[in-house]
Amino acid sequence: MPADLAVLGLGHLGLPAARTATAAGIGTIGYDPDARAVAELNAGRPPAGTGLSAAEVRRMLSAGFRATSDPAVLEKVRTALICAPTPPGEDRAPGMGAVRAAVLTLGERLRPRTTVVVESTVRPGDTEGYVAPLLEKASGLRAGRDFHLACAPSRLDPGNRTHGYANTPRVIGGLTPACTEAAAALYGRLTEKVVRARGVREAEMTAVLETNYRHVNIALVNEMAVLCHDLGVDLWDVIRCAETKPFGFQAFRPGPGVGGHGAPVDPALLDRGERTPGYPLRLVEAAQEANARMPRYVAQRAAALLNEYGKSARGARVLLLGVTYKADLADQAGSPAPEIALRLLEMGAQIGYHDPHVPQWQVAGRPVPRADSLYESAAAADLTLLLQHHRVYDLQSLSAKAQLLLDTRGAGPSGAAHRL
Template identity: 75%
Template sequence: MPADLAVLGLGHLGLPAAQAATAAGIGTVGYDPCHGTVTELRAGRPPADGVLSTPELRRMLSAGFHATSEPTELGRVRTALICAATPLGTDGALDLTAVEDAARTLAGRLRPRTTVIVESTVYPGTTGKLIRSLLEEGSGLRAGRDFHLACAPGRLDPGNRRYGYARTPRVIGGLTPACTEAAAAFYGRLTDKVVRARGLREAETTKLLETNFRHVNTALVNEMAVLCHDLGVDLWDVIRCAETKPFGFESFRPGPGVGGHGVPIDPNYLAYRSRTLGHPLRLVELAREVNDRMPRYVVHRATSLLNEHGKSARGSRILLLGVTYKPDLPDQEGAPAREIATRLADLGAQLSYHDPYVPQWRVSGRPVPRADSLHEAAAGADLTLLLQHHTVYDLQGLSAKAQLLLDTRGASPAGAAHRL
């Protein structure tokens, strides 16, 4: 079918959007500058992060989805989604390079009456200033007059069977009311509910609040985990009791760190790096510090447990269970397992790992041996360290086999393991 939609960036945001559009009967072309990504998708091989399964990708291809790295194919569509990744750079700010490149690429092929929607995570003001200027300069068209410009920040929870793409409300904010309605009309074909924001900035800032909410509250329970361990209090029982309160409390769980694609955002950094607002979100900065400390704390707990049983980290055999950032998914984006493994290896530990979703794993450029027989590996390890609770793990059985089991997810039965 002829393409009516272009999705720029075929990663964790772009592929689900393309899948939803194709399923809705919208002719969709997916653009990615990486030839390797396009080649793999055309061959029916989805990314290893689990955002799409092989059968899902093949259904998309058979329904007419087309992946390309040729910008010329962008000039025939009426709607374009910018879904490029914006990871944190080394300076702690969002790296907008891929978004800028996508906007420049699209601008040269932009036609009048096209609706351009930014799904990528960006700072408030980025769509209306940086993206708008790139599109206008490259096309000679004016946003709000010649083409529609809107922001609909990505809102996905990979692996969530209850709230998939269609059942998750989408927030839409446009440069003008007409831009908002054009974007809302598009998403109305894909989702059950569309929420109209007052404008671009409000839509962009919604993503900021949602992401920071997760990180700040996770940091709180991570600090509580350290405090409760020092006090000899069972934090997991505290959480169980607290979540019975029917108002004013939302349950979060501590862990070895915070992974995933949703990075904590401090709007003190703007799209133009030379400008700052002068009043950073101090809670967000502190939350990042707390969460970034958790891998070091897990290593501390692991070495302390070994010491209590007359063993040193150097030479100890440590089995790491689950190296992905989320249970029952292969995505390793931001997973704390890599830092924990690096720190343990630096202390001289002999590492192995088990993860049903990760057939091979490397840390600091070196392969980590994969345990084939889980129970045998746990029995032979001086310490088994649960970093991610995949549902295939029988923690009751593992606790009976393991010499020492440290559970950083609070998933083991009470008394069956040492818990974070």
């Protein structure tokens, strides 16, 4: 099958896109500069954090998909998706190094009438103000005139068995109306519903609103968790009652921190020094602070629980269950587990971990012992601390084996463990 679509970046964004396109009968090639990762992928072994199984990758390969680190393949495609990672930097702004490299690689081989779509997480204004100039300089072509350029921010929820790439509506905004329609023609084959934004910045800002909505609401319920614990109120029962309201309420649940690839975005990070917005999103800043406090709070709760049962955190054996950011995935992006582990180590605790998806784990450059036998390790630990509720964890059985069990996810039945 000749390649018509190129997906640049074969991580948690690019590989699901390539899989969906291949399943739709679109000739798809995947480009990634990491030759080793490409070789693993072509051998049927997906990288961690993509949510794809080896069987799914093998089916992609059988349907004609191939990955490569040779940029020459980009010369013949008519559509290209920029799916390079943008991990947040120290200022929480998306790191654009991988996007820049992908855009320049594509730009040097860009042909007229090609459609380029940015799926990578970018700041509002970056598709037009950052990606377009790089493509134009590298190719000698004009965005919106010689080639189409649009943004379709990712809406992936890794591990979600109900909403996947194909049945989640996609928002698309182009540099021009023709750019929007060119991108919509592609996504009309990949998803059940395409939502056209007024322009490219509206599409980019949609992702900002969705991400900030998640973080602000998680921050609210995290602060409620601390308040309810101090007042002796069962927050989990409060949430159970509140979510029966058929309007005006959506249930969020607390946890040890907020992980994932999408970081909350403040307007101060939106422009590249061109102007300073006059109205900062104070709720977003407050939410970031509230969520950032949770790992410290969890470590303090662990120490207080040990003390309540006559044990000191110093010298205590603490078993951490689940160190990934999301249940039943290997992705550790933004997981609060390393900070919680480090704070416990600073208290003098001896930590071990168990996670079926993470064969090796380090904290501050030091390897953490992995528990081979879950129940024996829980029985031997002074405190078992559930950070992520993978399906393999039976909280009822664990509570019977563990000396002390602190459930930060409210995953077990009431009374089975101490809850956040």
